[in-house]
Structure formats: structure tokens, C-alpha cells
Amino acid sequence: MEAVSTTHTVKSFYLLLAVLIPLVGSLVVMTQKNRPNLRELVSSCSSVLLFLVVLSFIPALKAGQTLVFPIFQLLPGLSITLRADGFSMIFALVASSLWVIAVFYSMGYMRAHDEPCQTRFNACFALAIFGAIGVAFADNLLTLYLFYEIVSVCTYPLVAHHQDKESYDGARKYIVYLTTTAKLFLLPALILIYVLVGNLDFPHTISTGILPADTADWLVIMLYFFCLFGFAKNGIMPFHHWLPSAMVAPTPVSALLHAVAVVKVGVFCTTRVMLYVFGVEIMTDLNLGIFTAYFVGFTIIMASIIALSKDNLKARLAYSTVSQLSYIILGVALLTPAAIEGGLIHIVNHAFAKITLFFCAGAIYIAAHKKYISEMSGLGRIMPFTFGAFAVASLSMIGVPPVAGFVSKWYLLVGSMDAHQVGILVILIVSTVLNVGYFAPVTYKAFFGKRPPGETETGIREAPLSMLIPLLIAVTVSVIIGIFPNFMMQFVRMVTG
Incomplete structure (x- = not known):
């Protein structure tokens, strides 16, 4: 290549x-x-x-x-x-x-x-x-x-x-x-x-x-x-x-x-x-690529499992980041064109989705003074724009179309098959299930959960527009680059040829 x-x-x-x-x-x-x-x-x-x-x-x-x-x-x-x-x-x-x-x-x-x-x-x-x-x-x-x-x-x-x-x-x-x-x-x-x-x-x-x-x-x-x-x-x-x-x-x-x-x-x-x-040739000859892919695959799975145990929203997002970063390295390490493209485009796709998630965490804290997921039941009905953006960005992290993360997962899956690495394919599928496990409960609790006993909704509303507008822009871009990925893919393809 x-x-x-x-x-x-x-x-x-x-x-x-x-x-x-x-x-x-x-x-x-x-x-x-x-x-x-x-x-x-x-x-x-x-x-x-x-x-x-x-x-x-x-x-x-x-x-x-x-x-x-x-x-x-x-x-x-x-x-x-x-x-x-x-x-x-x-x-x-x-x-x-x-x-x-x-x-x-x-x-x-x-x-x-x-x-x-x-x-x-x-x-x-x-x-x-x-x-x-x-x-x-x-x-x-x-x-x-x-x-x-x-x-x-x-x-x-x-x-x-x-x-x-x-x-x-x-x-x-x-x-x-x-x-x-x-x-x-x-x-x-x-x-x-x-x-x-x-x-x-x-x-x-x-x-x-x-x-x-x-x-x-x-x-x-x-x-x-x-x-x-x-x-x-x-x-x-x-x-x-x-x-x-x-x-x-x-x-x-x-x-x-x-x-x-x-x-x-x-x-x-x-x-x-x-x-x-x-370079690709040296890494292929010394089997450095495949070893690295499985090595970071361990990080992908373990960080996702740890994320499941975190009730603090920012801590859960932090371990999600540890996991998601290794997707990028895993894709490049597989050394096939599709996998490299999937890894590199995930730099972009993860960035827009993850900044949205952290912006939402900040908006929730400013508006409701809540840090823990267990305290957020019912907040989605009060802050629909914030939690709606969180839900869409979560879908990108999971890899659901048409949000940007789907493009990354698609290329990574194709690249793992091109490399004939069934083990990597399994890691990607298992990690996707774990992604659902630690993101879906946040959205579910927010929109369908009951407010904790003794908690009132008085004074809780969406964060100021100066915070709400940037997070809505970020999540919108995440959707746009999921539907129209070719703008950023043109630079990725300058690398792979």
C-alpha cells in the first residue's frame, strides 16, 4: 500500500x-x-x-x-x-x-x-x-x-x-x-x-x-x-x-x-x-501491527467494562474515551486500507461526538447541579435539547447510522475482515454491545425514569443559550459528517492512496 x-x-x-x-x-x-x-x-x-x-x-x-x-x-x-x-x-x-x-x-x-x-x-x-x-x-x-x-x-x-x-x-x-x-x-x-x-x-x-x-x-x-x-x-x-x-x-x-x-x-x-x-512494510514483516491491534483491543474491552461501573457521568465518559481512543490505534495497526481509513476518520468522528457529550455533562451540572447518572432520572423531560443531543452523540459512540461513529465502525469492521482477523471482529462487536450498556441507561433514565423522591423540578431548565447552542452545533456536525463523510475522507485517502 x-x-x-x-x-x-x-x-x-x-x-x-x-x-x-x-x-x-x-x-x-x-x-x-x-x-x-x-x-x-x-x-x-x-x-x-x-x-x-x-x-x-x-x-x-x-x-x-x-x-x-x-x-x-x-x-x-x-x-x-x-x-x-x-x-x-x-x-x-x-x-x-x-x-x-x-x-x-x-x-x-x-x-x-x-x-x-x-x-x-x-x-x-x-x-x-x-x-x-x-x-x-x-x-x-x-x-x-x-x-x-x-x-x-x-x-x-x-x-x-x-x-x-x-x-x-x-x-x-x-x-x-x-x-x-x-x-x-x-x-x-x-x-x-x-x-x-x-x-x-x-x-x-x-x-x-x-x-x-x-x-x-x-x-x-x-x-x-x-x-x-x-x-x-x-x-x-x-x-x-x-x-x-x-x-x-x-x-x-x-x-x-x-x-x-x-x-x-x-x-x-x-x-x-x-x-x-x-511504515506498513516493517510493521507487517515484524507482525507489530496485529500484536498492537490485540494489545489495544484489551484496552477497548476493559475500559468499557470499567465505564459500566461508573455512576459519575464525567468518569463514565472518561473511560469511554480510553476505550474509543484505542479504536483509532487498532484500525491503523491492522494495516489494511479500510482499517487505516476507519481508524483515522475516527479521530474526527469521536471528537465531535465526545465534545457534545462533555458539553451536555456541563450543561446538566450548570442547570440541575447533577453529576451522577443515578440522580438524572426524569431530567430529559425538563432538558430535552441537552439530553436529546446526548442521545444522538451516544449513538455516534455506539456506531449507529446515520451518525458519524457508524462510518468509523463500518470501516473498522471491513478492515478487520480484510486482515482476516476474526478476533478483532469479535472485539469490535463486543465493545459495541458494551457501548450500548453504558450509554443507553443515561438516556433511558433521563427520558423515562421517575424523579427521585423529594426532588422538585423548580428552577431546573435548559442551560444558558451560550452553552446550549455550541453543543447543538457540535451534535449537528456529528450527524452531517455521518451522512456526508466524503469531505473528511478525502484527507484520509490522501494517506492511504
């Missing part, structure tokens, strides 16, 4: 502009501590401008061009360089578009809940997007690594936002897990790859990777697992504990962690390295 070769490479300053927009936006936000309206105006304008710049790359990519922008060179073969290709656009479009929605939702949530330190929140939120866009447009492993670490550092204050013991404990676990795995596994792997190859540049196809053909098998295998575990943001067990712990953060941060930036950075980096550093 070989991706479509680009006709030529074009230098584009707009790549640097895309990275600088959230950075400059965050710096301006920091100066507007006493001007909340101006602060939020800067955040919203920055998000819209970034999205428009990312959209402007599409005509060039469809014409067969690869956009690059070298920033500076450290050593021969070692530079900080940006690149836009089909793979980049999958994540860049998700991060930039969801930042727009998340900014407007955050305004409503932070004000409705009277959250402290809103200036720091907005600035760090923008810095996290700065890191995510840098990851999306990284042309080599060094650039990828630097922006990956930026995301980790800039999201620490967001996880610790409430500044109480629970927040600091969750944030400490978050930063220790992510930075320790990166230093212990990822950084040594980068150094060894540079010594072996002489550079860290990503090739333009996914067939052969960059490692020399005479590299010892044991060394390739070691480097592969160092990279797989080094990108701990991908949520693979046993390096997943940081993710549920990070749920102490405000709901907009949880949405950022699960849909916009952090975990998507993890799976994007993991799949980028799988396909562009090791």
Missing part, C-alpha cells in the same frame, strides 16, 4: 501563521485580566481566524501540493519545520473547528458557574491549541515532540484550575504520567532514530518508513514500543490513569482534554509514527 505521491512541495508562510494565531491570542488574553468582554472577544476572534487559515490550505492539498515552512535548523537533518499534508489536515481541521465551538461554550460555562481565574483559563486554553496545531503541522519527529510537550505543560494549569487538593492531586498525576513517559521512552527513541537515520523527517508515503533496511529487528521492536508508550496521551492501558484523574477540571477543560487537544494529540502522534516512521 502506498499513499498518493504529492506533485510538488510549496513553501507557505501561512503554516507559521496558523501556529502563531493561538500563541499571540493567548498573550493578548493575558493582558486583559480586567476586561472580560475584550478577553473573550480576543479568544473567539483567534479561534475563528485559525479555522479560516486552516481551511485556506485545502485547495493546495487537493491540487496535490504539500505545504512546508522551515522555521530554523538545529543540526544537520534536525530542524523545526512545519508541513501540511492530508494526515495533518485530519487533526488540524478538528482542533481548529472545535476550538471555535469550545470558546463560545466556555464563555457561558465559566460565567454561569462564576469560575475563578478566567484569564488564566482562556490563555492556557489558547496555548493548548497552539501546541495541538504545532503537532498537527509537524514535519518531523523533533517538531512533533516539542509541541507534544507544550500541550502537556500548558494544560497542567487547566487541570489544576480549581486549586484545591483534589485538583492538585489530579493535575500532579496528569503531568507526571505524561512527562515521565515522554522522557523515559519517547526522547531516547528519538535520539536513537536520529543516530540510525541521520534525520527525523517524515516521508511522503506510508509504505517503508524511515528506518534503514538493515536495522536489527530487536532494535526496531524496541523503538516501536518506546514510541507507543512514550505518547501516553493515547490512553493505552496501563498508562491511562491520568485521564480519569484529570476529570477534576471544569467541564470545558474535560472537553478540551477528550475531544479537541490532549488525547487527540496522543493518538495523532502515535498513528503518525506508526505509519510514517515505521
Whole structure:
């Protein structure tokens, strides 16, 4: 399998502009501590401008061009360089578009809940997007690594936002897990790859990777697992504990962690390295792909089982994320065109559905002050738009047509059959049943359950429009990309050919 070769490479300053927009936006936000309206105006304008710049790359990519922008060179073969290709656009479009929605939702949530330190929140939120866009447009492993670490550092204050013991404990676990795995596994792997190859540049196809053909098998295998575990943001067990712990953060941060930036950075980096550093041929020859598929298959099943036991809605969604992230890695690891396409498109499909679910969790908390599923019986009749959106996004997570998640599941199922992996097929079917098990009760209780004894409906209503409209937009997009998947699939097919 070989991706479509680009006709030529074009230098584009707009790549640097895309990275600088959230950075400059965050710096301006920091100066507007006493001007909340101006602060939020800067955040919203920055998000819209970034999205428009990312959209402007599409005509060039469809014409067969690869956009690059070298920033500076450290050593021969070692530079900080940006690149836009089909793979980049999958994540860049998700991060930039969801930042727009998340900014407007955050305004409503932070004000409705009277959250402290809103200036720091907005600035760090923008810095996290700065890191995510840098990851999306990284042309080599060094650039990828630097922006990956930026995301980790800039999201620490967001996880610790409430500044109480629970927040600091969750944030400490978050930063220790992510930075320790990166230093212990990822950084040594980068150094060894540079010594072996002489550079860290990503090739333009996914067939052969960059490692020399005479590299010892044991060394390739070691480097592969160092990279797989080094990108701990991908949520693979046993390096997943940081993710549920990070749920102490405000709901907009949880949405950022699960849909916009952090975990998507993890799976994007993991799949980028799988396909562009090791390549399909090496992974096939050493059976790394099938082993990885079954390895993450364990995460898919176990995280789903744990999700079933969680009564806290955000905790249930957190373990759902752990499970769903592994769908992406599983698809790529199967190494068949359909499976890779299913894995990569799930980056998009999961993002829109999961941000909807977290937005709904935040809306429920603001409107009804409920965190636990057992307390939500009957709320769907009072908050039909919120719980209706939750139901539709849940269907996407389960994989029911016509919502976006169905497209992912379809390609993954076809890809597993193409790879002749009946075991993977069983894992996908069992996990789908488990998805139903932990999502369906939420909707059922909300619409058909009886209000708990002694609870009144007085004062409970839909969340403010500033929160309700973004979540309805997100769930609508999830349905649209389920019915019309070809817009995003065109970038996925630039990868697989």
C-alpha cells in the first residue's frame, strides 16, 4: 500500500501563521485580566481566524501540493519545520473547528458557574491549541515532540484550575504520567532514530518508513514500543490513569482534554509514527501491527467494562474515551486500507461526538447541579435539547447510522475482515454491545425514569443559550459528517492512496 505521491512541495508562510494565531491570542488574553468582554472577544476572534487559515490550505492539498515552512535548523537533518499534508489536515481541521465551538461554550460555562481565574483559563486554553496545531503541522519527529510537550505543560494549569487538593492531586498525576513517559521512552527513541537515520523527517508515503533496511529487528521492536508508550496521551492501558484523574477540571477543560487537544494529540502522534516512521512494510514483516491491534483491543474491552461501573457521568465518559481512543490505534495497526481509513476518520468522528457529550455533562451540572447518572432520572423531560443531543452523540459512540461513529465502525469492521482477523471482529462487536450498556441507561433514565423522591423540578431548565447552542452545533456536525463523510475522507485517502 502506498499513499498518493504529492506533485510538488510549496513553501507557505501561512503554516507559521496558523501556529502563531493561538500563541499571540493567548498573550493578548493575558493582558486583559480586567476586561472580560475584550478577553473573550480576543479568544473567539483567534479561534475563528485559525479555522479560516486552516481551511485556506485545502485547495493546495487537493491540487496535490504539500505545504512546508522551515522555521530554523538545529543540526544537520534536525530542524523545526512545519508541513501540511492530508494526515495533518485530519487533526488540524478538528482542533481548529472545535476550538471555535469550545470558546463560545466556555464563555457561558465559566460565567454561569462564576469560575475563578478566567484569564488564566482562556490563555492556557489558547496555548493548548497552539501546541495541538504545532503537532498537527509537524514535519518531523523533533517538531512533533516539542509541541507534544507544550500541550502537556500548558494544560497542567487547566487541570489544576480549581486549586484545591483534589485538583492538585489530579493535575500532579496528569503531568507526571505524561512527562515521565515522554522522557523515559519517547526522547531516547528519538535520539536513537536520529543516530540510525541521520534525520527525523517524515516521508511522503506510508509504505517503508524511515528506518534503514538493515536495522536489527530487536532494535526496531524496541523503538516501536518506546514510541507507543512514550505518547501516553493515547490512553493505552496501563498508562491511562491520568485521564480519569484529570476529570477534576471544569467541564470545558474535560472537553478540551477528550475531544479537541490532549488525547487527540496522543493518538495523532502515535498513528503518525506508526505509519510514517515505521511504515506498513516493517510493521507487517515484524507482525507489530496485529500484536498492537490485540494489545489495544484489551484496552477497548476493559475500559468499557470499567465505564459500566461508573455512576459519575464525567468518569463514565472518561473511560469511554480510553476505550474509543484505542479504536483509532487498532484500525491503523491492522494495516489494511479500510482499517487505516476507519481508524483515522475516527479521530474526527469521536471528537465531535465526545465534545457534545462533555458539553451536555456541563450543561446538566450548570442547570440541575447533577453529576451522577443515578440522580438524572426524569431530567430529559425538563432538558430535552441537552439530553436529546446526548442521545444522538451516544449513538455516534455506539456506531449507529446515520451518525458519524457508524462510518468509523463500518470501516473498522471491513478492515478487520480484510486482515482476516476474526478476533478483532469479535472485539469490535463486543465493545459495541458494551457501548450500548453504558450509554443507553443515561438516556433511558433521563427520558423515562421517575424523579427521585423529594426532588422538585423548580428552577431546573435548559442551560444558558451560550452553552446550549455550541453543543447543538457540535451534535449537528456529528450527524452531517455521518451522512456526508466524503469531505473528511478525502484527507484520509490522501494517506492511504
